Amino acid sequence: MLLVAKIITAIVALLHLYFLWLEMFAWTTKAKKVFRSFPEDLFERTKTLAANQGLYNGFLSAGLVWSLLIQDALWQFNVALFFLGCVLVAGIYGAISASKKIFIVQGIPALLGILFWLASHYI
Template identity: 80%
Template sequence: MILFIAKIIIAVVALLHFYFLWLEMFAWTTKAKKVFRNFPEDLFEPTKTLAANQGLYNGFLAAGLVWSLIIQDPQWQIYVALFFLGCVAVAGIYGALTASKKIFTVQALPALLGIALLLAHQML
């Protein structure tokens, strides 16, 4: 049961990062203005390339998490998931410290929950 819940968390984190990819790569000058209300509106266009780069990295995180869900070997599935959740958690913690505390709740906390569930499953 713990592993099942962990996989749901992994899927949610992956979906969030696919959303971040879309938002930063394809909707930076439109929808992102509504999401990042504290960001100066006149900087969206000049930072479009930087946001797209950031979105691409979020896509890699999402792809790694999806990959972890389809790996056949149960042990490697957990190792890969832990690696990518760890990357997401570190990115979320860094973002919370440097950009917005909200990033911890949206990005790091779900990843840390997934890590905790996977480690709890390993201990059983």
């Protein structure tokens, strides 16, 4: 269970690193292909907002990577749960405010990570 929890945490961290890149560095290029329903004329005008959003995704990624590097099992568990919880809340909010797809891409992996960390700790 612990290995699966760590693998899922690493996947979520990589996803958020990708979101950082997409929103900070590829908003007016690659992001147009990813966010097809977003109006074409808004990409350039929202570049700064997207970069700010990307930075926050980078912080989530950094926290998740940090959780994997912590040697103390209890601290590792707590930090991983905290950052996965932040990702889950972001996924829920994104689903409510923007698109249900956000919960699928962001929320479900975080929820799975939380469940596996809890299972590894309590079972």
